[in-house]
Structure formats: C-alpha cells, structure tokens
Amino acid sequence: MTHLPDTVTKPTTSNHTLIWYGLGLIALLAAPFLFYPVFLVKLLCFALFACAFNLLLGSCGLLSFGHAAFFGAAGYVAGHAAKEWGLPFELAILCGTASAAVLGFLFGYVSVRRSGLQFAMITLALAQLIYFLAWQLPFTHAEDGLSAIPRGKVLGLFDLDNIMVLYYTTAAIFLFGFIAMHRMTNSTFGQLLRAIRDNEPRAISLGYEVNRYKLMAFVLSATFAGLAGSTKAIALKIAALTDVHWATSGSVILMTLLGGLGTLLGPVVGAGVVQAIEDHLSSLPADFAVFGLFRLPPITAIIGAIFIICILLFRRGIVGEIQHWLDRRSGK
C-alpha cells in the first residue's frame, strides 16, 4: 500500500451501507407477501428503467428525452420473439435487450456530439420516429399492440404463470441490472465519465475522446432500459404504444428526479412513488369524488402537481434529501 501523509484521512466505507443493502434485499424478498405481486413486477420493471435512465443523466450529465424508445422497442421485439417465433423466455428477453443496444448505438451515434437541450431534442425526435414506426410496422399491430404474449418457463422448468415465480424472476433480473449498473458507475470507465461530466473541455485537453465515452454510456443505458422493457412486456404479457410514447420518456425523467438524481436508490424510490400513485388513483371508481364534492382531476394532472411540489420542496429528490440530512447530522 502507498504511504499516506498523517494529515490525510482516507474516507472509509461505513458498515451502514452494508446494512442498507441487507435491508433492501430483505424488502425485495418479502415484498410479494405484503403487496400485490403483479403491481410489484410492474414497479420493478419501471425501477430498472429509471435506474438505466439515471445511469446516463447521473453519471454523464446527458438528459435523454427519448428513453421510451428503448424501453418500448425492446418490449415489442421481446414480445414478438416469444409470441411469433416461440422463443423461450430468456432468449426473448435477450433479443429485446440486444435490439435496444443496437438502437442505443444508432441514437447515441447521432446525438452524443451535442449536449443539453440539443441533445434532449435529438433524442426526442429519434424516439418519435420509433413511435411512428410502432404505429406503421405490421408486427407491432398499431394501436392493438402485442397482447397475450406467452410468458413461458424460466430455464424451461418454472412456469412464469405462477405469480410468485414471476415475481422472483423479475426481482432477480432487477437485482442483476441494479448491481451491474452500480458496478459501472464505480468502474474505471465510470470514473472517467464523472470526470467528463464535471469538466468536458478539461477531459479533452487530457487527451480523452469524450464522445466515445459518452456513446458507450448511452449504449449501456439504452441496453438496460431495453432489459427493463423486455421484462415488462413478457411479465405483463403486453407491449403497447404507450411504452414508446414520449409521455413514458417524461415519466421516467420524473421518477428519477423525484427519487433523487445520481443517487443509487433514488430512481427505485421514484418509480415506486409514481407507480403507487398511478395504481391507487386508477383503482378508484370513475365517479369518485372527494368528500362527495368534487371530482379528482386526471392522474397525469395529480402526478404533475406532486412533481412540482417535490421539485420546489426537495430539490435533491426524496433519497437525495435523506442522504443530505444524514450527512449533515454526521457533521460532514
């Protein structure tokens, strides 16, 4: 080991982190006994999607407004592979994920040279192109979408139509994606991404071809968004236009910011909050009225209002604020 001067205190990873990981794992395992498993499956897919989005925005500073394209397109491909080609579950997911990676490369190749608003607009435009294709191509069945996608069996053994098998399979996929993305942010590559995000001209002046690094980050983010989309399509047996719609791109931005941009758990928490609200509100009867007096506005309006309030009150997002509070308490 290198000798560190006495005045230097090296930051140590606290045991707290491990405890939190443990608690998270227990929550993941116990959740289907407390909540409706299908709801949780959907939540985990969106959580994975939000994590993938966060991978790009948090570590690279690139705000993509077209991530629904990867999520939705992968869903169509995975669904088609399972339904029409009769591929087993694992291969169908793989097909979907791979298609998102290819799409990510094409999108990224065009867009990473730009940044900020221009980047956001290019990704939005490309995503709209995918939306248009989803309308027009025969295999996506326009507004009908792909429905009754067969789930199949995990490893040819465990039937995914068993709700518990479905939940734990989704949880395993989520966990894999979550850990893989965590590793990426803390890899030799992730370290350079942080540098590029902090100061791009300086990274260039040190001899780095920053666009290649950004492209790589973009492809990785798209791939995991695709994994989330593929899993969602097969787990919920449906791939539809809403998955490629720009509103889905907006919603994943909202989840990430709500939970806490650049934090590890933020996107997961954000996805949970948004999904819970949507689920709760949509389960209310159509003629539901608060105190019998006034009707609730549409779900999107309510979520919009919550988003505005959260952004005004907790700018760091839910997890970001908690972390900030804990840091302050520990006197840092």
Next chain:
Amino acid sequence: MSAPSDEPILRLENVSKSFFGFYAVRDFSLDVRRGSIHALIGPNGAGKTTIFNLVTKTLPPTSGRISFKGIDITKRSPSEVARLGMVRSFQISAVFASLTALENVRVALQRFRSDGFAFWKSADVLHDLDERALALLHDVGIESYAHVRASELPYGRRRALEIATTLALEPELLMLDEPTAGMGHEDVDRIAALIKNVARERTVLMVEHNLSIVADLSDRITVLARGERLAEGSYDVVSKDPAVIEAYVGSEHE
C-alpha cells in the same frame, strides 16, 4: 536533450484566423524552441488567446500551417494533439470539481492504462496509481489536500492541482493560459516558482498578462498587437522596443 535543439518543438507558419471577415490573427509565424519558456504577451484583444486556441486545436485556422515536433497538426483534433504530448491549461482553473485532488490526478494517469472503457472493472484497481498521484501532488505542494474535493480547494491550490494533473501526462509542451490570472501575490509567487521548476525538463508556452511574471520566467517573449507580431526577443530587448512601449502605454501602468 539529445534532440537537435535548433529544431523548434512548435512552429506556426503564416497562420491566420478570421471571424466573419475580421482578422483576429493575421499571417502569424512563430517558432518555439525546445526547452524554453516562451511567453506571448500583448494588450487586450491582441489575439493571444486566439493563437493559444489555434495551437491547441480548439479553433481551426483559416489559413496557414501548424506543426508540433515536426508533425503537421493543422487538421488534428484537440484530444489527438494532447496525446501527442501538448497539454494545455485553462484561464478558469480546470479541475474535476466532484473528484478529490487525488482522483483528479488519477484521471490523467488513467490515460496510460488500457481499461478506460472497462465498465465491468472495479475502480479499486486505480489505487495502483495512488503512489504516483501523491508524488505529483507533493511536487506542487498540495499533498495534504489529497482527499479533499477539488471544489473545496482554495483558488491557488486548485491551480496547483491543475498543474499536477497536467504534469501527470508528462507533456513535452505545456501550454499555460494566463496561469496567474485572478491570483493574490502569494499564490502568484508560488505558481511562478512551480512553472520555473517544471520547465526544467520541458517546453512551456504561456499567455500572460502579468509582466513581472513574464520578465522573471521567460527566455523569449513574443509581443502581439492587433493579431500581428510586434516584437520578439528576451525581456530586455522587447521592453526597450519603442513599438512595444507605444502599444503598452496606458496598459502597463494600470
């Protein structure tokens, strides 16, 4: 050292840069000798920063030819030029704000590794670079700040960190853009000593406002005015040049 010292490390031949018909730099030629400290000075708007940006490839020249170590770099990209061994600093101190001082230097050192794209490889392997990074921080006198975030460093120290990061790449030509801009006296002296120290093994080309720094450090000075060369030589020569005195009247005594 063994290289023929009469061959310039950097050569600009008849370089011009115009913005919408206005010439910021016109027909400018310059030879920077290997191992020297060369300063570009001139009143505001003389084209110093434009030349700096032309050489580091941040701007493409309108016409002319630029070569570095005998290689034509007129059409190369900024990062390519950096990899050839010419590393620049910035007017506003350029550090990676959310990284610690140690990590900042490691980013530069990482360029000599092949795992820049290894997204599966834990960043813990970068601790191999700590020893070298700490030595570099020691050289610029900020070793005790190794684990402090760059954004929390005082301005002068941040400048020192930037130099340590630049030196990590072992550049042959160091391009310094106003290295003492916005600094207090104490910091200016420290940075001047630092530049003198690092220039022992390499070439330095700097753009600088602070004339006392230039007088103290430079082997050779090129004075610019309105995008053209006014005079060139040692400080004693250029400071007595009537054209230079004229161009500097009013600005020297500010």
